[in-house]
Every structure is written in C-alpha cells, then in structure tokens.
Amino acid sequence: MSAPGASTTQSHLPANAKVDRGDTHLTALRRVALSPSLAVALTIGLFVLYGITQTSAFLNGQVWINLIRDASFTAIVACFVAIVMIGGGLDLSVGSVFSAGAMVSAAVAFHGQSALVAFGCGVLVGAGVGLLNGVIINYFSIPAIIVTLGSLFGVSSLVDHFSQAQPIAPLPTSFTDIGQHKLFGLPYIIYIAILVAIIAYLLLHSTALGWNVRALGANREAARSSGIRVRALSISLYVCSGAAAALAGALESARLGAGTPDVGNGLELTVIAAAIIGGTSIAGGLGTIPGAVLGSLLLSVLGTGLILLHVDPTLQELATGVVLIVAAGIDQLRRRQMFRTSARRALAAETP
Amino acid sequence: MLAPTEIDKQASTSQGPALEVRNGWKSFGHVTALRDVKLHAYPGEILAILGDNGAGKSTLVKVLAGVHTLDAGELRINGQAVDRTSPRLAKQHGVSTVFQDLAVIETLDIAANMFLGQQIRRGWLFANRRRMFAEAADSLAALGVRVPSVRAQLGELSGGQRQGVAIARAVREDKPIVLMDEPTAALGVRETAHVGEIIRELKRLGKCVILVSHDLEFVFKVSDRLVVMRLGRVQGSRDTHHTDQQEVVAMITGLTGDDEATARS
Numbered sequence: 001m002s003a004p005g006a007s008t009t010q011s012h013l014p015a016n017a018k019v020d021r022g023d024t025h026l027t028a029l030r031r032v033a034l035s036p037s038l039a040v041a042l043t044i045g046l047f048v049l050y051g052i053t054q055t056s057a058f059l060n061g062q063v064w065i066n067l068i069r070d071a072s073f074t075a076i077v078a079c080f081v082a083i084v085m086i087g088g089g090l091d092l093s094v095g096s097v098f099s100a101g102a103m104v105s106a107a108v109a110f111h112g113q114s115a116l117v118a119f120g121c122g123v124l125v126g127a128g129v130g131l132l133n134g135v136i137i138n139y140f141s142i143p144a145i146i147v148t149l150g151s152l153f154g155v156s157s158l159v160d161h162f163s164q165a166q167p168i169a170p171l172p173t174s175f176t177d178i179g180q181h182k183l184f185g186l187p188y189i190i191y192i193a194i195l196v197a198i199i200a201y202l203l204l205h206s207t208a209l210g211w212n213v214r215a216l217g218a219n220r221e222a223a224r225s226s227g228i229r230v231r232a233l234s235i236s237l238y239v240c241s242g243a244a245a246a247l248a249g250a251l252e253s254a255r256l257g258a259g260t261p262d263v264g265n266g267l268e269l270t271v272i273a274a275a276i277i278g279g280t281s282i283a284g285g286l287g288t289i290p291g292a293v294l295g296s297l298l299l300s301v302l303g304t305g306l307i308l309l310h311v312d313p314t315l316q317e318l319a320t321g322v323v324l325i326v327a328a329g330i331d332q333l334r335r336r337q338m339f340r341t342s343a344r345r346a347l348a349a350e351t352p
Numbered sequence: 353m354l355a356p357t358e359i360d361k362q363a364s365t366s367q368g369p370a371l372e373v374r375n376g377w378k379s380f381g382h383v384t385a386l387r388d389v390k391l392h393a394y395p396g397e398i399l400a401i402l403g404d405n406g407a408g409k410s411t412l413v414k415v416l417a418g419v420h421t422l423d424a425g426e427l428r429i430n431g432q433a434v435d436r437t438s439p440r441l442a443k444q445h446g447v448s449t450v451f452q453d454l455a456v457i458e459t460l461d462i463a464a465n466m467f468l469g470q471q472i473r474r475g476w477l478f479a480n481r482r483r484m485f486a487e488a489a490d491s492l493a494a495l496g497v498r499v500p501s502v503r504a505q506l507g508e509l510s511g512g513q514r515q516g517v518a519i520a521r522a523v524r525e526d527k528p529i530v531l532m533d534e535p536t537a538a539l540g541v542r543e544t545a546h547v548g549e550i551i552r553e554l555k556r557l558g559k560c561v562i563l564v565s566h567d568l569e570f571v572f573k574v575s576d577r578l579v580v581m582r583l584g585r586v587q588g589s590r591d592t593h594h595t596d597q598q599e600v601v602a603m604i605t606g607l608t609g610d611d612e613a614t615a616r617s
Contacts (some may be wrong), residue, residue: 215460
C-alpha cells in the first residue's frame with residue numbers, strides 16, 4: 001500500500017525535516033548493554049567463574065549436561081509463558097498442565113499407542129486447557145491470574161482423580177527413547193528445547209503476530225483500535241502456553257520412564273520467575289525469548305551450583321527469590337534510565 | 353489484507369454521503385451520550401464537530417470509528433448499513449481514525465506504531481521491519497514530523513511528536529474517510545497550522561475528513577461545514593463560511609435553540 005496522501009503533501013515540507021531511518025552504532029550498542037539478557041548472561045558467567053575457583057565439579061561435563069537438560073524443561077514452558085505475559089496475560093496453570101501432559105501421554109503410550117500419538121494426545125490436552133483459559137479470560141472478563149489459578153487447581157485435581165494419584169509404568173521404549181536417547185552426547189530434550197525456543201523467538205521477534213502481541217500487552221485498547229483482533233490473539237497465546245507445558249510434561253514422562261501425577265508441582269512459579277529474571281514485564285508489552293531461556297538457565301545453574309558449593313539445599317530457594325527481586329528491580333531502574341536519556345534525545349531532535 | 357482500492361472506487365463514485373448516522377442513540381448505564389443523532393458527511397468535505405465537554409462528540413467519533421456500536425439507529429458507510437462494528441470492520445469499510453488518546457503503544461518504536469495491526473509482511477508470516485522503517489521515515493518526512501529516529505520508542509516522544517505519528521499513520525492508511533478527534537490538542541501554533549494543511553490536502557484528494565476540535569479558530573480556518581452538538585443531540589449544522597464564531601458559541605452554550613425546535617415553532 002502506498003501513501004499518496006503523504007507524498008502529495010511534500011510541498012509543505014519544512015526544509016530540514018529529515019527522519020533517521022536507522023540506528024546509529026552507539027544506540028545499538030546501548031540497547032545491547034542495557035538488555036536484561038546480557039545482565040543474566042553476565043550473572044551466570046560470574047557465578048560459574050566463582051564456582052570454578054571453589055570446586056572442580058563445575059568443570060564436569062556430565063554435571064553441565066544434566067543442568068542444561070533440567071533448564072530445557074523450564075525453558076520450553078518459560079518461552080511461551082513469557083509470550084503470554086508479554087501479551088498482557090499470565091498463565092499459572094502450566095504446573096498442572098505439565099502434569100496432565102505427562103499423565104495423558106503416559107497413559108496413551110501405556111495402552112500401546114505409538115509415541116507420536118502419545119505426545120500428540122498430551123499436547124492436545126494442554127492446548128485444550130489453554131483454550132478454555134483463554135476463552136474464559138477474554139469473553140467473561142475475569143482476570144487471568146484468577147482463571148489460571150483456578151485451572152491450576154482444577155487440572156491438578158482431575159489428574160489425581162483419573163490416575164488415583166498412582167504413577168503409570170512401564171512405558172514402551174519407543175516412547176521413553178525420546179526422553180532418554182542422545183545425539184552427539186546430548187539428550188534429545190536439549191535439541192527439542194532449542195527448537196521450541198527458536199520457534200518462540202521467530203514468533204515473537206520476527207512475525208507480524210509478534211508485534212501485535214507486544215501491542216496487545218502494552219495497551220489493549222490501542223491494539224483493538226488499530227484493528228487487531230485482540231480476543232483471538234490473546235486466546236491463541238494461552239493455547240500455545242498450554243501446549244508447550246503439556247509437551248514438556250510428556251517429555252518428562254519419557255525421561256522418567258513413568259507418568260507421575262505430581263511431576264509439575266510448583267513449576268508454574270519457577271517458569272514465571274525465569275521469564276521475569278529474563279526481563280519479561282509482569283505488566284505486559286516487554287520481554288524477550290533469549291531472556292526467558294537465559295532466566296531458565298540461571299535458575300538451573302544456581303540450583304545445581306549451590307549444591308556443588310555445599311550450600312544448605314533449604315537455602316536454594318532463598319537465592320532464587322533474591323535473584324528474582326533483584327532482576328525486577330534492575331529492570332525498573334533500566335526502564336527509567338532508558339526513558340530519561342531518550343527523552344533528552346527526542347527533545348533535541350524536535351528543536352530545529 | 354482487504355483491497356482498499358475497491359473501497360476507494362465506491363467512495364468516489366457514490367453521490368451520497370460517505371458517512372451517515374440516522375437517528376443514532378447510545379447510552380452507557382444511566383447516561384445517554386447520544387440522543388437521536390443525525391449526521392452526514394460527504395466525500396471531499398471537511399466536517400467539524402463542535403460542542404462542550406460531555407456533548408457527545410467523542411462518543412459519536414467512537415461510533416463512527418467502530419469502537420462503540422449504536423444502541424438504536426443506523427450507521428451507514430458509503431451508503432451501506434453497518435450494524436455490528438469494531439475498529440477492524442470500520443477500517444475495512446474505509447474509515448481511519450486519529451483517536452483523542454492517539455491509540456499508540458509507548459513501548460514500541462515509531463515504525464511499529466505506524467504499522468500497528470497492518471504490518472508490511474515478507475511472505476504471509478514475517479514482518480518486514482526494514483521496509484516499515486523506510487516507509488515510516490518517508491511518511492513522517494513527507495508530513496514534516498520531526499522525530500529522532502523511526503526506531504525511537506513512542507514513550508520517548510513529546511506530545512506533539514506522538515500526535516504527528518498518529519496523524520501520519522492515519523494519512524498513510526489512505527482510506528476515503530478520515531476521523532480526527534482533537535488532532536491539534538498537543539500542538540503549538542506552527543504545528544496546528546501544519547495539521548490544517550494536511551487536512552486540506554486530504555480534502556483535495558477527495559477524502560471525507562471529520563474533525564472534532566475545541567479550537568474554534570482552527571475549525572473556522574479549515575472546515576467547510578460544522579455541526580454543533582449539545583447534551584448528546586445535534587444542535588445544528590452550519591456552512592462555515594456563512595456563520596461566525598459568535599453564532600457558533602451561542603449554539604454550543606445552548607443560547608440558540610436547536611434547529612429542529614426552531615423549525616417546528
């Protein structure tokens with residue numbers, strides 16, 4: 001679509017109205033320097049460096065593989081929960097949905113279906129819970145935190161009801177292979193997590209949809225006024241986070257070789273913490289996928305690292321809490337700083 | 353994406369009003385914001401809507417823009433009755449709007465705001481950021497809006513710059529009907545005159561421009577016709593060149609009775 005209206009008004013153009021089309025190197029550099037992903041990456045690096053000076057266990061390859069595998073589960077869910085949050089929502093139900101995905105896929109595999117069908121059924125159930133969350137939130141105008149808290153309880157209860165709180169085992173090897181096999185020395189799960197993160201990244205950062213998501217989260221009314229179908233968009237985000245949580249749950253069943261009904265307990269908080277540590281704003285509109293992935297990694301590194309450093313395991317979650325609050329605090333400072341310096345820049349541009 | 357060219361054709365060939373409200377009513381709870389409102393605006397016309405605070409101007413604009421749906425009465429765009437509306441449908445019918453609150457996203461950059469909900473795509477999935485930066489810069493430069501960079505976040509801009517971006521977005525959409533709710537609210541004298549030029553340019557292109565403004569001087573300078581609203585009703589309509597500020601102020605404040613009542617007596 002061209003802009004004939006714009007081109008024909010050129011006669012009124014003030015002589016010096018020039019609009020910068022790109023970034024100067026300096027502003028690009030500043031953007032990177034201020035990004036929460038860099039802060040999280042530096043934190044991980046410093047912590048690991050400190051760890052290496054304390055114990056050689058930090059240099060053990062198998063420790064790192066296990067650590068990254070653990071982070072993979074968090075990251076698969078955190079990427080899409082971050083997208084929900086960037087879109088102005090919140091999904092607390094992912095903990096139960098993770099368990100539901102684990103149990104449904106295990107049950108389907110246990111009854112002799114192929115691994116693909118088992119995974120498909122698990123993911124479908126997760127997507128279904130997400131759909132229900134999204135529809136209730138968007139059509140009945142109940143806050144997302146309440147709806148998804150409700151479904152966190154509800155789904156968890158249903159999982160216990162249908163499984164009688166008993167694990168499902170044994171599972172066929174075609175199913176468990178996906179969770180236990182390795183490629184080039186790394187578990188499949190890590191590759192799957194990387195793939196999921198890349199999909200989430202492209203979705204949020206490269207597609208037209210991703211820009212609509214950020215608009216939705218920052219200012220829903222403005223998004224609607226601009227012709228974005230805000231309800232459909234918001235619902236689709238919950239469907240994605242439900243599906244991602246169930247996929248991670250199914251992978252966990254495959255890794256453990258059994259469907260365990262309480263396997264996702266507490267995951268929702270870990271995942272939201274990972275997203276926030278990675279710079280996702282609880283108020284919506286801001287956040288990145290690399291941030292969510294690095295946040296997941298930081299939590300795993302902290303968890304494993306503190307054990308290796310012989311810190312009392314009961315203090316582990318204290319560390320998580322402190323990091324979470326510090327991350328949110330730095331984010332506030334960063335945003336204030338960003339708007340202050342750039343307001344000066346904008347003013348300079350306006351004065352001819 | 354819809355085919356705007358088809359709508360353009362419709363607008364220019366139809367002799368009737370581009371936009372029409374017939375006996376429109378709208379209430380919010382106990383407050384009746386629009387009472388039996390009649391309004392029509394033609395292609396190539398600049399229609400100003402005037403009125404005191406709470407007269408129903410903004411509600412009327414939001415009805416025209418598809419944000420609100422009338423409780424009773426009819427909204428016709430290009431002679432076509434529109435019964436269920438949304439901003440998306442209004443846009444598809446050829447209406448673009450500069451909202452009073454500008455409907456911009458502070459955390460997104462200027463280019464993303466200019467193409468909100470209608471990104472230029474590469475394939476059907478990916479956003480073509482490079483072209484959006486370039487075209488946003490072109491649109492803003494053509495309208496003489498000064499901004500530091502199209503990558504600057506909207507939240508960094510002054511009120512006047514934001515207004516410029518919102519207007520540039522509506523102009524770029526190139527729809528036959530353009531609604532502007534208080535487009536000069538955040539602007540200085542020079543910028544206001546500049547917006548007047550943009551509006552006249554839109555008229556020259558055969559578009560129907562509907563303008564809501566408190567600024568009587570501005571309205572008298574740019575509009576062809578003006579409609580005065582009072583307490584949710586249309587108090588009267590005047591040819592801008594055959595009235596003066598005194599008469600219009602009298603209509604706004606209710607010193608002069610509404611046209612229909614005068615006609616009946």
